[in-house]
Amino acid sequence: MNGRTPEEPGRSDGAREPGPNHAAEGLDERRRRLSAELAGKRQADETGSDVARTGRAAGYADAFKLSSEFIGGVLVGGALGWLFDRLFGTSPWGLIVLLLLGFCAGVLNVLRSAGLASSGFGSGQREPRDGSENENGPEGPQG
Amino acid sequence: MYDPIHQFHIIPWIPIHVGGVDLSFTNSAAFMVLTAVSSSAFVYFTSSNRGLIPSRLQSVTEMIYEFVASMLRDSAGPQGMRFFPFIFALFVFILIGNFWGMFPYFFTITAQIIVTFSLAITVIVIVLVYGFMKHGLHFLQLFVPPGVPKALLPLVVAIEIMSFMSRPVSLSVRLFANMLAGHITLKVFAGFIVALGSLGFVGGVGAIFPLFMTVALTALEILVAALQAYVFAILSCMYLNDALHPAH
Numbered sequence: 001m002n003g004r005t006p007e008e009p010g011r012s013d014g015a016r017e018p019g020p021n022h023a024a025e026g027l028d029e030r031r032r033r034l035s036a037e038l039a040g041k042r043q044a045d046e047t048g049s050d051v052a053r054t055g056r057a058a059g060y061a062d063a064f065k066l067s068s069e070f071i072g073g074v075l076v077g078g079a080l081g082w083l084f085d086r087l088f089g090t091s092p093w094g095l096i097v098l099l100l101l102g103f104c105a106g107v108l109n110v111l112r113s114a115g116l117a118s119s120g121f122g123s124g125q126r127e128p129r130d131g132s133e134n135e136n137g138p139e140g141p142q143g
Numbered sequence: 144m145y146d147p148i149h150q151f152h153i154i155p156w157i158p159i160h161v162g163g164v165d166l167s168f169t170n171s172a173a174f175m176v177l178t179a180v181s182s183s184a185f186v187y188f189t190s191s192n193r194g195l196i197p198s199r200l201q202s203v204t205e206m207i208y209e210f211v212a213s214m215l216r217d218s219a220g221p222q223g224m225r226f227f228p229f230i231f232a233l234f235v236f237i238l239i240g241n242f243w244g245m246f247p248y249f250f251t252i253t254a255q256i257i258v259t260f261s262l263a264i265t266v267i268v269i270v271l272v273y274g275f276m277k278h279g280l281h282f283l284q285l286f287v288p289p290g291v292p293k294a295l296l297p298l299v300v301a302i303e304i305m306s307f308m309s310r311p312v313s314l315s316v317r318l319f320a321n322m323l324a325g326h327i328t329l330k331v332f333a334g335f336i337v338a339l340g341s342l343g344f345v346g347g348v349g350a351i352f353p354l355f356m357t358v359a360l361t362a363l364e365i366l367v368a369a370l371q372a373y374v375f376a377i378l379s380c381m382y383l384n385d386a387l388h389p390a391h
Contacts, residue, residue, distance in 0.1 A: 060363075061370055064321050072313030077305055098305075105305035109313065112306075 069109035077102010241368030259315035274386035
């Protein structure tokens, strides 16, 4: 690709294709070839970045993401249980139940953020809620 | 001297006590002011020229704008653009705060759990307020996944609510833990250089390895600083998407 570019302008304009029609055709052809090459290069870039993403930094980011999701669930469950017990004096049952629920929520968070569970259990079943979409529609351009 | 936690101490610079409440102007507050002032001054002065052909700095601002706008549009749809000022401010604040924290002897505001938690709770409060304002009680459908048997519904709804409530916690813990762990690791490895270097010739030669580690970790930390600002912003966009479209 790099080797061809410098000699292109001088040759294709005058010597090889004399008529203006041919010149336009040449331009079209060249443009098509350029876009094909760019597409190929772009694809190569994308696969390249995919390879890079599987590297160490992405693993590090994933580890933090998943652990914080899980820790968040358990912490919230524990805090709510403790608060519930303090308010209603049901110690230790509130803590036990809500901590377990928080644990479940943490597992659910991890599965969701790993893409292993959809954000609703039977997602796709509740499609016919288009009313809200239409209601939102006209307001779009405002924002 | 090698205490890796020392960099996170909050030191009051100007003590202010109002009615028994400690409102001192601390190093944390100073760096938050620095972050806010420097980022808004950058955006203001680079875009005040309004060149049709942008200068270099103006194109930086335009790139950040385009980046945040496409992120918001992709994850929350065109109606999400009404939250653009908020998301833009959030992203730039965290990004610049993280970058200021990379300077030696500077204070890292995002390594304080209370800072990240207040940012995350702001996002969730906006989601809740806007969700209820826009959809009323329909917003609660967010917690009722479709296609669940009636008998399991109370349990599932309880877990969903818990999962929703854990969002601000996980959002804030993620940013905080990343910055905290990164800066502690950096400090520990840098401490190894000094400790090994004081052990004579062999130690001095051995100190090269932690030096390399420190350089590599600095690069990694700059990456993490940008990545975490992006992660925080994009998750906020997704939560705002829930407020805009509660039924998935």
